[in-house]
Amino acid sequence: MPQFWWVNHKQTARQEIGGQYLWSPKTKSNGAPSEFYDNMRRAQPGDLVLSYADQLIRYVGRAADFAFTATKPAEFGDTGRNWNREGWYLPVFWTPLEPPVRPKDFIAVLGPLLPTRYSPIHPVTGSGFQSVYLAGIPEAVFELVVSKAALNRQALAHGGANSLTFEAVTERLDDVVERRIEADLQLEDTVKKSIILARRGQGRFRANVEAIERSCRLTGITNPSLLTASHIKPWRICSSAEERLDGMNGLMLTPDADLLFDRGFISLKDDGEVLVSPRVDRQDLRRLGFEQLAWERFGFAEAPAIWRTDVFAPPQYGYLDYHRKEVFVS
Amino acid sequence: MPQFWWVNHKQTARQEIGGQYLWSPKTKSNGAPSEFYDNMRRAQPGDLVLSYADQLIRYVGRAADFAFTATKPAEFGDTGRNWNREGWYLPVFWTPLEPPVRPKDFIAVLGPLLPTRYSPIHPVTGSGFQSVYLAGIPEAVFELVVSKAALNRQALAHGGANSLTFEAVTERLDDVVERRIEADLQLEDTVKKSIILARRGQGRFRANVEAIERSCRLTGITNPSLLTASHIKPWRICSSAEERLDGMNGLMLTPDADLLFDRGFISLKDDGEVLVSPRVDRQDLRRLGFEQLAWERFGFAEAPAIWRTDVFAPPQYGYLDYHRKEVFVS
Numbered sequence: 206m207p208q209f210w211w212v213n214h215k216q217t218a219r220q221e222i223g224g225q226y227l228w229s230p231k232t233k234s235n236g237a238p239s240e241f242y243d244n245m246r247r248a249q250p251g252d253l254v255l256s257y258a259d260q261l262i263r264y265v266g267r268a269a270d271f272a273f274t275a276t277k278p279a280e281f282g283d284t285g286r287n288w289n290r291e292g293w294y295l296p297v298f299w300t301p302l303e304p305p306v307r308p309k310d311f312i313a314v315l316g317p318l319l320p321t322r323y324s325p326i327h328p329v330t331g332s333g334f335q336s337v338y339l340a341g342i343p344e345a346v347f348e349l350v351v352s353k354a355a356l357n358r359q360a361l362a363h364g365g366a367n368s369l370t371f372e373a374v375t376e377r378l379d380d381v382v383e384r385r386i387e388a389d390l391q392l393e394d395t396v397k398k399s400i401i402l403a404r405r406g407q408g409r410f411r412a413n414v415e416a417i418e419r420s421c422r423l424t425g426i427t428n429p430s431l432l433t434a435s436h437i438k439p440w441r442i443c444s445s446a447e448e449r450l451d452g453m454n455g456l457m458l459t460p461d462a463d464l465l466f467d468r469g470f471i472s473l474k475d476d477g478e479v480l481v482s483p484r485v486d487r488q489d490l491r492r493l494g495f496e497q498l499a500w501e502r503f504g505f506a507e508a509p510a511i512w513r514t515d516v517f518a519p520p521q522y523g524y525l526d527y528h529r530k531e532v533f534v535s
Numbered sequence: 536m537p538q539f540w541w542v543n544h545k546q547t548a549r550q551e552i553g554g555q556y557l558w559s560p561k562t563k564s565n566g567a568p569s570e571f572y573d574n575m576r577r578a579q580p581g582d583l584v585l586s587y588a589d590q591l592i593r594y595v596g597r598a599a600d601f602a603f604t605a606t607k608p609a610e611f612g613d614t615g616r617n618w619n620r621e622g623w624y625l626p627v628f629w630t631p632l633e634p635p636v637r638p639k640d641f642i643a644v645l646g647p648l649l650p651t652r653y654s655p656i657h658p659v660t661g662s663g664f665q666s667v668y669l670a671g672i673p674e675a676v677f678e679l680v681v682s683k684a685a686l687n688r689q690a691l692a693h694g695g696a697n698s699l700t701f702e703a704v705t706e707r708l709d710d711v712v713e714r715r716i717e718a719d720l721q722l723e724d725t726v727k728k729s730i731i732l733a734r735r736g737q738g739r740f741r742a743n744v745e746a747i748e749r750s751c752r753l754t755g756i757t758n759p760s761l762l763t764a765s766h767i768k769p770w771r772i773c774s775s776a777e778e779r780l781d782g783m784n785g786l787m788l789t790p791d792a793d794l795l796f797d798r799g800f801i802s803l804k805d806d807g808e809v810l811v812s813p814r815v816d817r818q819d820l821r822r823l824g825f826e827q828l829a830w831e832r833f834g835f836a837e838a839p840a841i842w843r844t845d846v847f848a849p850p851q852y853g854y855l856d857y858h859r860k861e862v863f864v865s
Contacts, residue, residue, distance in 0.1 A: 258766075314585065366743050366759065367737065367745065372735075373737045373738075376737065405706060406702075407702070408703075412697050415696075424822045426822050428819050429700060430600065431794065431823070459556075460789075460794045461789055461790050461791040461823070461824075464790045468760070489756055489761060492755055492789075493754065493791070493824060494754075494755070494791075494823060494824015494825070
């Protein structure tokens with residue numbers, strides 16, 4: 206069952222719609238939690254979103270994936286200067302509502318359907334609340350709005366499928382970071398080269414990780430040609446060359462494990478316990494070979510509650526903490 | 536146990552040593568098989584190679600991986616104009632032998648140790664044979680040659696470990712192809728973009744494959760966010776935009792399956808039977824979750840001899856045939 210959302214864009218509607226996403230900080234500028242930013246993480250693939258800006262709903266979107274951590278989009282320019290550097294990036298396939306719908310025009314009908322807490326617009330005047338970003342709405346609000354115009358539901362359901370996968374989206378975000386690194390006049394060429402190789406787990410970064418982690422923590426595989434050097438704190442988020450090349454910020458993983466870990470479907474505690482996201486499909490995990498392994502390792506007939514790998518070293522804790530808090534899909 | 540080899544470089548010694556590889560055509564210019572080119576495929580990770588050019592052995596190498604299919608290196612320029620476009624690429628870590636060793640100087644001792652068939656040099660005069668490329672030699676020949684000079688065996692054993700993995704090497708080769716595509720004045724920009732996205736299984740190529748292959752043939756996974764669109768005939772080898780974008784030239788695979796298939800450790804017959812390379816480690820395969828799956832699917836206590844997926848469609852046969860002949864490590 207999809208959930209329904211309403212986003213009040215600030216000055217970045219054009220960038221977010223054009224780029225097929227929503228982006229928000231994770232907390233208010235003062236560090237306090239925000240219901241509306243937290244909603245970014247609550248959104249799930251298939252959820253539907255109304256895009257509201259300048260008193261009009263011009264687009265309807267479908268979340269293509271869960272939100273993940275990404276730095277503020279460069280195309281925001283000065284607009285987002287007060288926002289934190291890191292935020293939630295939610296890939297959304299947007300399709301136009303024609304003509305745009307003006308909620309004020311039917312607020313008498315719409316108002317009573319709006320939630321009493323965290324409503325995105327005033328239930329009587331129909332004016333948008335500046336303080337709201339992503340707000341949950343009942344399905345009836347969504348259906349009433351789209352009934353006022355033409356929406357191509359076929360396009361909404363199937364559009365953007367393969368350009369908005371996690372893999373495709375992170376690849377594009379990584380490309381942006383790579384171009385920025387290439388243009389950085391402060392960095393020596395050899396460092397630049399190492400950082401760029403590190404993006405794909407190669408070169409100096411891999412050598413640094415191999416010195417610390419000898420085998421894949423999830424499969425036990427030691428054959429280097431089957432292992433990838435994966436960043437714990439993602440490459441695109443790291444704030445310095447040191448973080449991008451630090452062997453303590455890496456794990457040697459098989460390709461499946463690398464995907465699950467990057468995607469935030471699994472994480473690890475400092476004592477080596479494996480965390481599995483409640484959002485990952487158990488059948489998929491079994492097919493990828495992970496539950497069998499767990500069963501086999503522990504000799505249980507049922508999947509065990511705890512699946513533990515070797516204890517980590519203290520210099521790895523900070524990166525693991527980041528992964529659990531910002532990458533893991535809890 | 537490593538095998539021992541001797542390569543007679545032609546005019547491409549500099550390129551092959553500098554680039555850390557050996558490259559040969561797969562057959563003679565007339566299409567006939569060649570013992571020396573076939574040896575490229577017989578070489579295994581860890582094998583040791585003497586590099587002979589201009590009557591001197593200047594380098595000793597260690598094969599970093601099995602050979603795989605790659606187009607003729609661009610840096611050969613005109614030298615290789617009579618060779619086929621496709622050949623065997625063997626990643627080799629080269630380290631110098633100081634001073635260089637001249638086999639003629641001790642041919643009286645060396646000659647009797649040389650093989651009677653396919654010897655790389657004349658056993659009496661010590662002159663190199665033009666017709667030879669990669670020749671097998673007994674360990675005694677190798678040891679005698681290296682005893683004449685200083686060899687850093689530590690460097691030989693451990694050098695190049697992470698820059699010569701299959702992943703790192705193919706990434707560099709793909710980069711060269713990508714730059715060539717970007718510079719191609721004959722291609723429209725939209726086509727270029729699709730071809731470049733296809734390298735990582737994205738964009739139009741992925742959509743084309745998804746229309747034909749719905750799930751991973753090895754795991755049964757259908758969740759698109761866990762699947763990669765993988766080329767059957769590798770992207771870097773394809774000779775046209777059509778081949779690079781053809782949905783018939785693709786499979787939807789999980790990341791582990793993608794690596795095993797790309798690496799040539801598994802292949803597929805037209806009727807869907809899965810072929811497993813005798814060179815892949817069974818324990819690794821089990822840890823990656825593949826043998827368990829086979830057992831489970833067939834309900835056998837032992838791994839079954841035949842593991843079959845759905846039958847392929849005729850337009851896929853040509854690509855599969857290519858994969859079995861040129862990619863599969865048989």
